[in-house]
Amino acid sequence: MKRPGGRSARVRMAVRQATLAELAEHGYSGLTVERVAERSGVHKTTVYRRWGGVEGLIADALELAADEPWPIPDTGSIEGDLRGIVQLVRSGFADPELGPVSSAFVAAAVQNEAAARSLHDFLVSRNEQSADVVRRAIERGELPDVVDPREVIRVAVAPVYYRLFVAHEPVTEDDANRAADAALAAARAGVL
Amino acid sequence: MKRPGGRSARVRMAVRQATLAELAEHGYSGLTVERVAERSGVHKTTVYRRWGGVEGLIADALELAADEPWPIPDTGSIEGDLRGIVQLVRSGFADPELGPVSSAFVAAAVQNEAAARSLHDFLVSRNEQSADVVRRAIERGELPDVVDPREVIRVAVAPVYYRLFVAHEPVTEDDANRAADAALAAARAGVL
Numbered sequence: 001m002k003r004p005g006g007r008s009a010r011v012r013m014a015v016r017q018a019t020l021a022e023l024a025e026h027g028y029s030g031l032t033v034e035r036v037a038e039r040s041g042v043h044k045t046t047v048y049r050r051w052g053g054v055e056g057l058i059a060d061a062l063e064l065a066a067d068e069p070w071p072i073p074d075t076g077s078i079e080g081d082l083r084g085i086v087q088l089v090r091s092g093f094a095d096p097e098l099g100p101v102s103s104a105f106v107a108a109a110v111q112n113e114a115a116a117r118s119l120h121d122f123l124v125s126r127n128e129q130s131a132d133v134v135r136r137a138i139e140r141g142e143l144p145d146v147v148d149p150r151e152v153i154r155v156a157v158a159p160v161y162y163r164l165f166v167a168h169e170p171v172t173e174d175d176a177n178r179a180a181d182a183a184l185a186a187a188r189a190g191v192l
Numbered sequence: 193m194k195r196p197g198g199r200s201a202r203v204r205m206a207v208r209q210a211t212l213a214e215l216a217e218h219g220y221s222g223l224t225v226e227r228v229a230e231r232s233g234v235h236k237t238t239v240y241r242r243w244g245g246v247e248g249l250i251a252d253a254l255e256l257a258a259d260e261p262w263p264i265p266d267t268g269s270i271e272g273d274l275r276g277i278v279q280l281v282r283s284g285f286a287d288p289e290l291g292p293v294s295s296a297f298v299a300a301a302v303q304n305e306a307a308a309r310s311l312h313d314f315l316v317s318r319n320e321q322s323a324d325v326v327r328r329a330i331e332r333g334e335l336p337d338v339v340d341p342r343e344v345i346r347v348a349v350a351p352v353y354y355r356l357f358v359a360h361e362p363v364t365e366d367d368a369n370r371a372a373d374a375a376l377a378a379a380r381a382g383v384l
Contacts, residue, residue: 029303106358107302111221116360123359155374158354159347166298166353167315167346168308178383182347185381186374 023104055114078137156183220300247306270329348375
């Protein structure tokens with residue numbers, strides 16, 4: 001996939017917006033280059049040439065999403081920050097607009113290796129940003145400095161993803177807080 | 193879907209074995225009634241009549257799997273038991289024969305609501321069995337009796353599923369042990 005710059009940046013944004021809108025409406029299994037081309041007003045052959053196909057469209061949409069700032073909470077305590085992050089994940093998937101798109105990315109990654117690599121890179125970037133709340137807690141002396149910041153984030157968010165995409169159970173606000181508190185207790189105990 | 197009994201129990205097992213073999217070889221996206229019929233030697237119209245389609249085949253395979261005993265560890269300590277359970281999950285997905293089938297169930301559930309309900313029921317049953325190790329630990333006085341046994345299991349296994357099916361990262365034996373130890377630390381702290 002070429003990285004369009006300058007003049008073609010608008011084309012890239014149009015295609016990306018169309019990809020996200022199509023994912024929201026039809027999910028991964030309904031995503032086609034034809035529909036994205038029609039919706040974006042970009043010629044089908046251009047989409048094929050630059051993005052290669054559905055995999056490239058998903059990778060590009062995720063790459064742009066990774067660049068967006070993630071509103072990391074800064075509540076002054078690691079408990080509040082960690083709960084805030086897990087609630088961001090929960091509410092993102094529950095959001096009527098954002099939720100179906102985010103779920104489509106997870107579904108795409110389970111079915112397609114290129115999408116899996118894109119989602120992996122996206123989550124590495126997201127978790128790296130989130131890990132700052134743990135680093136700040138270590139600096140404030142709230143957590144021992146042997147703690148692995150990224151592992152604390154992983155363990156904190158994992159139960160939300162497990163409920164949504166593996167066990168197919170609802171996730172309440174309490175469930176999300178409990179997941180955050182569990183990761184924090186493990187970090188305090190020196191396990192993470 | 194009818195529940196075949198007596199004479200037709202052999203038909204059910206043949207179809208189930210064929211479903212599992214097809215899932216192992218071709219994954220969920222390659223599962224068809226035609227292939228299962230051919231492989232099992234059961235007539236296609238019989239498969240359609242009794243199982244309805246691919247969703248019914250998956251539901252039935254998972255239902256039979258749920259009845260199989262899960263070799264719950266009994267090491268004498270909650271630490272050993274919980275590590276044992278998370279290792280069972282990890283090694284199951286890493287197994288060359290079992291792994292692709294189990295992964296196909298997770299992939300099917302992300303794409304199909306009926307498969308999601310079947311996997312949900314299967315995991316409720318599995319986690320209910322696993323929760324016995326937590327109940328025994330409470331009886332032995334290793335954990336406070338306010339602990340929710342099923343939530344301890346959920347939090348213990350979630351990081352393994354998160355790595356495999358969301359973040360698409362490897363899961364080492366150490367990663368699995370750490371996930372078990374984190375859930376235990378949280379349970380001891382009274383969070384779960």
